[in-house]
Structures are given as C-alpha cells and as structure tokens.
Amino acid sequence: MKLGLKHKAYIVLALMMLAAVASSMALGQSYFGAERSRVFDARRRGVDDTATSVEQLLTRGLDRLQTVAALPALAYGLQLQEQAREERQIPAWTTLHYLFFESDVFTGGVVLVNRTGQIIWSEPSDISRLDTPYTAWPRVQTALARQPDDDHAFVVERAQGAAEVLVAVALFDQQQERVGVLIGAIPVSSATVAQSLARGLLSVGGAAHLVDARGEVVASTRPRALGQRLAYWQPSDETGAGRVVTRQLPDDELLTATASVPVAGWHVVTEERAAAALADVRELYVALWVTRIVFTGIMVGVLLFVVVSFTGPVEQLTVAAERIRAGDLESEFRLDRTDELGVLAEALNGMTSSLRDQAAELERTGVLAEAASRAKTEFLAKVSHEIRTPMNGVLGMTELLLGTSLSSTQRQFATTIQRSANSLLSLINDILDFSKIEAGKVELERVVFTFKEAVHDVLAPLQEGAESKGLLLTSELPTDERRAVWGDVVRVRQVLTNIVANAIKFTAQGHVTVRVLIVEKSDAHGRVRFEVQDTGIGIAAANRDRVFEPFVQTEGSTTRLYGGTGLGLAIVRELTEQMQGTCGVESEPGKGSTFWVELPFDWATAEEAIVPDAAAPAAPARQAEGLGLRILLVEDNPVNTMLAKAMLRNLGCKVQNATNGLLALEVLNGESFDLVLMDLQMPVMGGEDASREIRRREAGRARVPVIALTASALPGDLENCLQAGMDDLLTKPYTQAQLRTVIEQWAPAHST
C-alpha cells in the first residue's frame, strides 16, 4: 500500500503521541513507584527500629537475669529456705539486692519465687510481701511450660492500661531440678512501643501494636486494642525483618508493616488506612494524569495544525501537477501563501506557462516541418515527373534515331547520347528511390518467384556492359534454385542489380561472380545469401563500414574516375533492412571485394508455385513486326506524342492521337480501338477521369484495354490507375521494347 505524505505525517504523529504517552507513563510509574517505595520504606524502617529496640531491651534483661540465675548460691539459698534449715536471712539474698539495686532494666522490680510460687525475695523490698503467692505465678508457670527448655519466658502483665513485661528465668539445683524462678519486670508503656512510630510516621487514624507470640496485643497506641487479637494478622504470617503489605479488608484497604522481636517471638505491627497512607501519592497521580491529558491535547492540536497546514497545500500542488501532466496547461494554480509553499506554487505556475509556450512553439514547428516534408515529397514527384518527361523524349528519340541509317560517326554519337541519357535516368531513379525509402514509402510486395529467375533478370541487362569491359559475369546457383519462394522479387532484383552494377563499375578486369547460397533451411522458411565477388579495386578496411552510407564513396578521386552518386549501396542497405535482412562486404584492396546480402524468405508450396507459370502463357508471344493494331494515344505533350507515334509505327500499329481526355472520348465515340495509351496529366480532362468515363460508356460492350502513361513514379500510381478502370501502367521514359511488351500483353488476340 502506498502512503501519502499526509498519512505518513499522521502515522508519525500517532507514533510521537504514543512515545510521549508511554514515556510519560513510564516516568510517572517509576515516580509513583518511588513515592510508594518511600512510604513503604518509612514504615519498614519504623517497625524495624521499634522491634530492634524492644528486642534489645528484652535481651538485656534476659541476659542479666540468666547470669544471676546461674549462680549456684541462689539455688542453694532456695534449698535452704525450703528446708528451713536457716532461720536467719540467707546471705545470697544480700548479694541479690546488691545485683539488682536500682536496676536500669527492671524498673518494675525483681522478684524471686520458689518452686511453688511463693515470693522469697524482692527488690525493691516493698513491691511484694514475702511468703505470699506471686500473683502472676500461674501465667509465668504456663509460659515457662510452653518453652522447650522451660528455663525462661516473657509474660505480659497488664493492670489498668499499664503493662509490664515479666522476664522469667528458672533456677536449677545441682540435679538440674527447677527450684525457683527469678522474675524481672519491665514496664512497657504505650509510648515505649510507639516511640519511634509516633513521630509523625503513621497517617491519621493509624496505630502501632506490640503483639505477643499468641497474637494478643501486648501494647498499643490504641488502648482498646490491648488484649485483643488483630483481625487481619496472625503471628504465623510473619517472621524476620520488616515487611510492608497492603491488606484488602471487606470494607477498606489497610497498609500494614510488621517486624519480629525474635527473642520473645513477638511482633511490632502498624496499621493504617492505605488511602490515608498513600493519599499524597494518589493526589500526585491525579495531578499528573490531568497534566498529561491537557498537554497531550495541546500537542495533538498543534501537530494537527502543522500537518494540515503543510499537507493541505502540498495536496493542492499535487492535484495541480497531476492536472498539468494530464495536459491542462491553461488553468492557473492559486495558493495564497508567502512561504516556501507559495513560492513553489508560483514556480509551478511559471513552469506551466513555459510549458504552454513551448507546446505552442512545438506545434508551430511541427506544422512547418510537416509542410516542409510535404513540399519535399511534392517537389521530388514534380521534379522526377518534369525530368522524366523530357528524358522520355531524349531516350525515345535517340532510340528512334539509332533505328535509322546513320554514318558510323553519327551512330557513335547517338549511342553516346543514349548511354548518357540512361545514366542520367538511372541517377534520377536512384535519387527517387532513396527518397521514397527514406520517407518510409516503400511497400513490400509478396509474390512467388525463383532465385534463378531473379538472378537471370538481374544479369541479363548488365551482361552487355560487363562484356564490353571485358569482364566475365557469371552466376552460381544452388540446387534449390528452381524452387519457388515468396518475396518481393522487385526489391530483390533492385538490390542485386545495384551490387552487381557497382561491382562491374569498380572492376577493370577479371570477373564478377554472383553466388546464391541457401544458408538456412527449414520446412517453411529459409535464408538466402547472395554473394557478389569481383576482382576490382577493393575497399580499404577503414572504409568498409562506410560504403553503405549514402553519398559516400571510398575516395574523392573515385567519383572523378568512376562517377556515380554513391547512393547505390545505401539503397541496398535500406532495402535489405526493410526486408529483415543483413548486408556486408569483405574486401582486400587491390584484389577485389565480396558484397553479400542475406534475406529471409518463405518457401512456396507446389500449388502456389504454379501461378507464375500459368500467368506466363497468358500473354501470347507475338511477332515484333506487324502488330497491326489500332491504338489511340491520348497525350498532350508534343514531343512525347511524336515519340510514341514513332515507336508505335515501328511496331506496325495505326495510331490516332487525342490531346486530352475529353477529345479522346469523342474519338472513341466514333471509332473503336484495340488499345488506348492514356497520359495521366492532361489539360481539360486527365487520364483517370477519362478512363472512368470510358468504362462507364462501354458498359455491356467490349472492353478496350487502357494503359496509363506517366512520368510520375510515386507509389500508389498503379493502384489509382486500376481503380480508375485502367489495366496497366507504363512509366515514362519507356523503351520501344517495354512498349511492345505491354501492348502484346494487353491487346486482344482476335484483332490480328
């Protein structure tokens, strides 16, 4: 799929937006994450600190009591007391007083009880009455029993909101029997527990608890929680260092932090409403989202404006450019902008204007060129016509002249005239041919012929010239020579004639040989190679490629020596190419050249090959003398009239002359003729109109053959003539032999 600039811009825009939002969200998330972590960390540190201080307090007290309880003298003292063997104060108790006097740990006092829970000793001495049951004894005993070694325990004793942690350490005698318990009391006020937590750490409504191993709240910043169990928390939930989690309750979300007091298996637990604890974070979150949305909106607006203000004009420009490409150079493109796009639009307009001018100029030039071309063609036609007409007179008259009795000198002169005139005619024909070929006006025919015929037809007229120079002109033909092929025999002959004539011209002595080779052969097609080998002057290697170019002869001196226009080989190449063939030359200067032409052709079938054979006998051979035909010559040019009359008389024909078509019709009204020779271009009524009228009038009657005479040599002439009802065309200038051939072909047989 192809994406337009606008769509690309939108995609880029969308990607930018995504990136912006994503980065903003990532930043926001990390920021909120950090904020959240900060809140959590503060709680974690708070409970950790508290748990550590409680742990230290309990550990210090326990160490102290254990050290003292390990003294054998105390166990011994208890034994003595039990046995009541000593009435007096036991000395060990004095030491106890000394050890625990104003203890910094056990500010709640220290008590020694015997194995039945009777108070034996206390410090300070006024906190309990000696020899009375210790009130907390059942709880202490239970707690000790729970311990694996029942050697120490922590018991919480509460009374009217205040609480004491009793650190109890058992005393053993030498048989490791428990003989008593030493108990130190540490007041645990709410302030003690929440000391570090109450420093503004917890949000409003939050609470800090000290929870014992069984899950009961031992101390709390929330007095009514004392002695209760926490609904959301079990001691088994947590161990180790501080941990902060949110807990989903049915009606609220709590943020709790816990840390353990390992020595007692207790925990410090804080609770607060998550919403309250994270209120600041949430406010930030909302504020950031609002900001993000507002900024995103602004960004989208600005970018959309930019995109539209760029792609709009660009689209208009594109449309305008498309219109110009489609050929609309008239409409102006308006873009009311002063920026680069405006300049671009102006440039486009300027470009369109230039294109408009150029198009007009081109059109004018084209018209002129066409006119010039037409003029050239017309000129050529005219010139050829105008030259051929007098040439007809010159040649015809010369021919006639040679038919009279002349002295040898006169005959030599006349022959020279004839030869010169023939050269001139051939020159004119060359020029005309080349013009036609170059103008692409050559139309190839397709007829059945044989190479033998073609070569014969080429060599026969040239034989005389060759012999006169003392050259041997021969041909070598393949065995397939007799097979008929399809092709344009006229052009093939023209090509061969040009090459052979060229070879004869440039060969002073020796021979010229024409070879025909079938180089490729299949069932339907073939390729023939004509080689014309001479023993002439040859062509230097440097010039070999150029000899086929028009008006080129190998050396300037050649022209002087041999004459010619240099068009012959150019015509060869042009015609060869028209027939899909190739041509070339191999040569050795001084020894001779071999020109070759290769042409494709199609084999003719046996049936097709019959046609020319059948056509041949259609023209009955006649004796040259005494044709005895009545011929109407329609011709306005007096010279041509005189020439034709002379030739026709030579052929033994009676001739009547009419100087235009109208007169010819009148003559035909009164008399009948065996054949009409009709000039095409005449005053009053031309040959074509006259022919049409003749055909109209003779409808249903015998058909008189009409042969057109014309000096024009343009293609389509014959076709026009046939359409006008004429039967054949004889191009001026013509020889007596040509005239005779045509007459013999068309004159009706019965007239003899």
Added chain:
Amino acid sequence: MNWTAATVSALFGTRRAFAAVVLVLCPALAFAEGIEGRVTIARARDYRDAVIYLAKVPGKTFTPPAAVINVDQRNLAFQPHVIAVFAGTRVAFPNSDEVRHNVFSPTKADHFDLGSYPLGSSRSRTFDTPGIIMLLCNVHAEMSAYVIVTETPYFAVSDKDGHFLIPNVPPGQYEVIAWHERAKSVRATVTVSAGPPVPLNFELGK
C-alpha cells in the same frame, strides 16, 4: 616434656616416675593410648569447664598424689572455677582479695565449712569422697566453684572449645562420664586399645 614428667610423677609417685619418663622419652609410645574428643553444651556461651572422667578402673588401686592443688580466691571468684582431683588429693584455698572470704560446701556427701579468713591466709581440705562437690562463699553469693573428686586418676577438664584429652589410659573397656554444672551428666562406654587415642565426643544439655 618436663611438665608431663612432673605431672606423671605427681600422679603416680616417684617409684613409677622412672618408667613414666622412659615412656615419655620414647616418642613412639608417648600418648600412645588414651581418650580424646570434644564436649558440646547446649545454650552455653563456651564449652569450658566440662569434666570428663573414667568412672572406675576395676581391679586396680591408685595412690593419691602428694602434691597440693591450689584454688585461688581472687576478684570475687574461685580460680579455677572447676577442678578435678583423684580421691585423697589435698586442695588449698588461699584468699587473694582485700575482703574476707568463706569457703563452704553445701553438698551433702561432703559437707564442710572452712570458715572465713582474710587476705593472705589459706586453708585446705583433703577430698576423700568421690562426687561433685560444690563450693560457695558465705559472704559472696555470686562466687562458686566445683571440685570433681574421681575414683581414678584418669580425667580431663575441657578447654574453651570443649576439647579434652585423657592420656595414658591402659587398654580396656571403661565407662566414661561427662559432667557440666549447667547440664545433666552423660555416660558413655568406650574401649581403649594400644595405638592412637580413642575418639569420644559428648553432647550435654537438656
């Protein structure tokens, strides 16, 4: 070496001193037999002052050493805190403190009171009755000491790491007792043969 020779001669008397010295001087045979091991005590800070001793060596009688062993009273403490002696050994308790000290035994098996006496004076007592004798000071309850009186001269007191070695125990099968003031005593049976000391470890504690 000299210390060992002296100890041996103190334990076994001069008659055997010569033989003992010969034994000691021959490295291949020295400490060739005995009981060696380690004592661990649950919940104790260190493993010192555990006493490991043979309960009885049947069919043999030993002569108590003539030398007197000192247990000093210094810085309100008996030093050493625990000693083991072969029954019949005499132990002296000199007072090295500024205050008066008293030494008495509340142990029923060997109940005695040496009375209290000042710095520089010393009183002594011969411990004839095998058993764990606890010593206290009437004046200072935090002071205590133990004298483990054994029926054989084969015993050892563990060091800080709990390591002990009872040397030169003749080959045979014996009951070995490990004692510590804060734990119940543990008994074990061990067979001593010629060669390196037999390993024996104890775990004390409830």
